[in-house]
Amino acid sequence: MNAPIQFHFDFISPYGYFASLRIEDLAARHGRAVDWRAMLLGVSVLKVMGLKPLMDTPLKGAYTGRDVLRHAREHGLLMKRQPTDPVMNPLPCARAFAWVKQHQPEHAAALAHAIYGAYWGEGQDLSTPESLRKLALPDGLSAEAVADAAAGDEAAALLRAMVEASIKAGVFGSPTVVVDGEPFWGVDKLDQVERWLSRGGW
Amino acid sequence: MNAPIQFHFDFISPYGYFASLRIEDLAARHGRAVDWRAMLLGVSVLKVMGLKPLMDTPLKGAYTGRDVLRHAREHGLLMKRQPTDPVMNPLPCARAFAWVKQHQPEHAAALAHAIYGAYWGEGQDLSTPESLRKLALPDGLSAEAVADAAAGDEAAALLRAMVEASIKAGVFGSPTVVVDGEPFWGVDKLDQVERWLSRGGW
Numbered sequence: 001m002n003a004p005i006q007f008h009f010d011f012i013s014p015y016g017y018f019a020s021l022r023i024e025d026l027a028a029r030h031g032r033a034v035d036w037r038a039m040l041l042g043v044s045v046l047k048v049m050g051l052k053p054l055m056d057t058p059l060k061g062a063y064t065g066r067d068v069l070r071h072a073r074e075h076g077l078l079m080k081r082q083p084t085d086p087v088m089n090p091l092p093c094a095r096a097f098a099w100v101k102q103h104q105p106e107h108a109a110a111l112a113h114a115i116y117g118a119y120w121g122e123g124q125d126l127s128t129p130e131s132l133r134k135l136a137l138p139d140g141l142s143a144e145a146v147a148d149a150a151a152g153d154e155a156a157a158l159l160r161a162m163v164e165a166s167i168k169a170g171v172f173g174s175p176t177v178v179v180d181g182e183p184f185w186g187v188d189k190l191d192q193v194e195r196w197l198s199r200g201g202w
Numbered sequence: 203m204n205a206p207i208q209f210h211f212d213f214i215s216p217y218g219y220f221a222s223l224r225i226e227d228l229a230a231r232h233g234r235a236v237d238w239r240a241m242l243l244g245v246s247v248l249k250v251m252g253l254k255p256l257m258d259t260p261l262k263g264a265y266t267g268r269d270v271l272r273h274a275r276e277h278g279l280l281m282k283r284q285p286t287d288p289v290m291n292p293l294p295c296a297r298a299f300a301w302v303k304q305h306q307p308e309h310a311a312a313l314a315h316a317i318y319g320a321y322w323g324e325g326q327d328l329s330t331p332e333s334l335r336k337l338a339l340p341d342g343l344s345a346e347a348v349a350d351a352a353a354g355d356e357a358a359a360l361l362r363a364m365v366e367a368s369i370k371a372g373v374f375g376s377p378t379v380v381v382d383g384e385p386f387w388g389v390d391k392l393d394q395v396e397r398w399l400s401r402g403g404w
Contacts, residue, residue, distance in 0.1 A: 049260050051253060058251050059374035063387060070384075073404050074397070172261035182272075185265060188390035195276070202275050 004033040005193075006178035008166050009112070010041045011093045013174035014068045014083055017120040019187040020112060021077065023177065026190060030197035036101065036108050038094040038159060039166040041174060048167055055084065071187070080123030088119070088127035095155035096132055096146045102158050103149075110138050111146070206235040207395075208380035210368050211314070212243045213295045215376035216270045216285055219322040221389040222314060223279070225379065228392060232399040238303065238310050240296040240361060241368040243376060250369055257286065273389070282325030290321070290329040297357035298334055298348045304360050305351075312340045313348070 007023045009016035027034045045051050055061040068083040093115050101108040114137050118124040125131050129151035135143045149155045169178065173185040177193050182201065184193045196202070209225045211218035229236045247253050257263040270285040295317045303310040316339050320326040327333050331353035337345045351357045371380065375387045379395050384403065386395045398404070 044261065049262060051259070057253070059246065059369070059372055060251060062372060063374065063385060066385070067387070070404075074394070167261070170261055170264060172265065183265060183268070185269075186390065188388065188394075191393065192276070192390075202272075 002030075002032055003180060004035040005197075006035045006037055006176075008037045008039045008171045008174065008176040008178070010039055010090060010174040011097075011115055011119060011126075012087050012090045013041065014079070014081075014120055015071075015187045016174040017079075017116045018071055018075070018077065019175035019177075019190060020116050021075075022190060023175075024109065026194055026197075029194070032197070034109065036097075036112050037166060038097045038112075038162055039171055039174060039176075040090060040094060040159075040163050042090070043163055044167060044172040049172060053087070055087070078117075078121040081120050085123075088125065091156075091159070092129045092132060092150040093119070093126050095152075095159045096129075096150040098158035098162050099149035099152075099155035100141065100146065101162075102154075104141065107138075107141050111141060114138070114141075204232075204234055205382060206237040207399075208237045208239055208378075210239045210241045210373045210376065210378040210380070212241055212292060212376040213299075213317055213321060213328075214289050214292045215243065216281070216283075216322055217273075217389045218376040219281075219318045220273055220277070220279065221377035221379075221392060222318050223277075224392055225377075226311065228396055228399075231396070234399070236311065238299075238314050239368060240299045240303075240314075240364055241373055241376060241378075242292060242296060242361075242365050244292070245365055246369060246374040251374060255289070257289070280319075280323040283322050287325075290327065293358075293361070294331045294334060294352040295321070295328050297354075297361045298331075298352040300360035300364050301351035301354075301357035302343065302348065303364075304356075306343065309340075309343050313343060316340070316343075 005027050009020060024034050054064055065083040072079040097108065097111055100111045114135060115126060118135055119126050129147050132147040132150055133143050135146065137143050170183060175187060177184045179193060179196055182196065207229050211222060226236050256266055267285040274281045299310065299313055302313045316337060317328060320337055321328050331349050334349040334352055335345050337348065339345050372385060377389060379386045381395060381398055384398065
C-alpha cells in the first residue's frame with residue numbers, strides 16, 4: 001500500500017472546500033488514502049510570507065471572488081456563503097479538527113466535510129466553539145464533545161503542532177496536496193495530481 | 203466571427219511562456235483569433251497590488267521554482283533558463299512587442315514566440331535593446347528595426363498605454379486570458395478556458 005496523500009486545507013478557503021469534495025475519490029482511484037491536515041492561511045500568508053489577505057489584495061481580490069463563484073457554478077456546488085463575506089476566525093473549527101484527528105482519526109475527514117459544508121455550503125457561522133454545538137455531524141461524532149474540545153488547550157496545542165509542521169514542509173496555500181513529498185498547490189492542480197499519480201511522477 | 207480572446211503576458215513569466223505555446227491552437231479550436239497583449243508584473247504586482255516579486259516570497263518562491271520545472275518536464279518543453287535565474291529587465295522586449303503590434307500587427311504573435319523561445323527556451327539575454335539585434339526572427343520582421351524601436355520613445359509610450367489598459371481591465375497576473383470580458387488567470391486555467399469556450403460560459 002502506498003503512503004496516504006496529504007491534503008492541507010484551511011476552513012476559510014473556498015478552494016479548499018472545492019478540493020475537499022474531490023480529493024478522496026481522486027486518491028481512491030490510485031489506491032491511496034487521504035491524510036487531512038488543517039493549516040492556517042493567517043500564519044503562512046500573513047506572518048511567514050508577509051502578504052496581505054487575498055481578498056484585500058487589489059485586483060486579485062476582485063478576480064478571486066469572481067473565480068470562486070465561477071468554479072462553484074461550473075461544478076454545481078452549493079455555496080450560500082459569498083467569497084466577499086467577512087472571513088470567520090478559523091481557530092475553533094481548525095482546533096476541533098486537530099482534536100478529532102488525534103482522538104477519533106477515523107472521523108477526521110467526516111468532520112472536515114461537515115464543517116466545510118456548513119460554512120461554505122450552508123453559510124453557517126462557525127466562528128466560536130459555542131457555534132459548533134449546532135453543527136450537524138455524522139454518527140460517531142458528538143457536536144457537544146467537538147465544541148468542548150475546540151475551547152480547550154489540548155486542541156490549541158495540537159493545531160499549533162499541525163500548522164508548524166505544514167510551514168516546515170513548505171505548505172503555504174489552501175488546498176495543497178502532497179504526494180510522496182511532491183507538493184501541488186491549488187484546486188486547479190488536481191488534474192495534474194491525478195496525472196502524477198497515474199504515471200508515478202515524471 | 204466571435205471577438206478575439208485576449209492573451210495578456212509578461213516575458214519574464216515562465217507560465218506566460220508555457221501558455222503562449224498553447225493559446226493559438228486553443229483559440230482556433232473555437233473559431234477565435236488571439237489578441238496578444240504585453241503587461242508588466244512589475245507594475246501590477248509590485249506597484250498596484252503592493253506585493254513582493256513571486257520568487258522573493260518565502261515558501262511560494264521555492265514552490266514556484268519547483269512547479270515551473272515540473273510543468274516543463276510534463277510537457278517536454280525546452281527551458282534552458284532556470285526559474286531561479288535573475289529576472290531580466292522586461293522593458294526592451296515588451297516595448298519591442300508593443301511597437302510591432304502597432305506597426306506590423308500581423309507579426310506580433312511571431313515576435314512574442316521568438317522572444318519567449320529565445321529567453322526561456324534558449325536562455326538568451328534579452329535585457330537591452332542592443333541584445334535584440336541578435337534575435338532570430340521569422341520573415342517579415344527585422345531584428346535591427348525591432349532593436350531600434352525598443353530603444354525609442356514611441357515604443358515606450360505604446361507599452362505604457364497597453365499596460366495601463368491591462369490594469370484598468372483588472373489584469374494582474376501572467377498569463378491572463380480574457381474571453382468576452384471574462385478573465386482567467388494562470389496556465390492551469392487553460393482547460394477551464396476551453397470548457398468556457400465550448401459551452402459559451404455558464
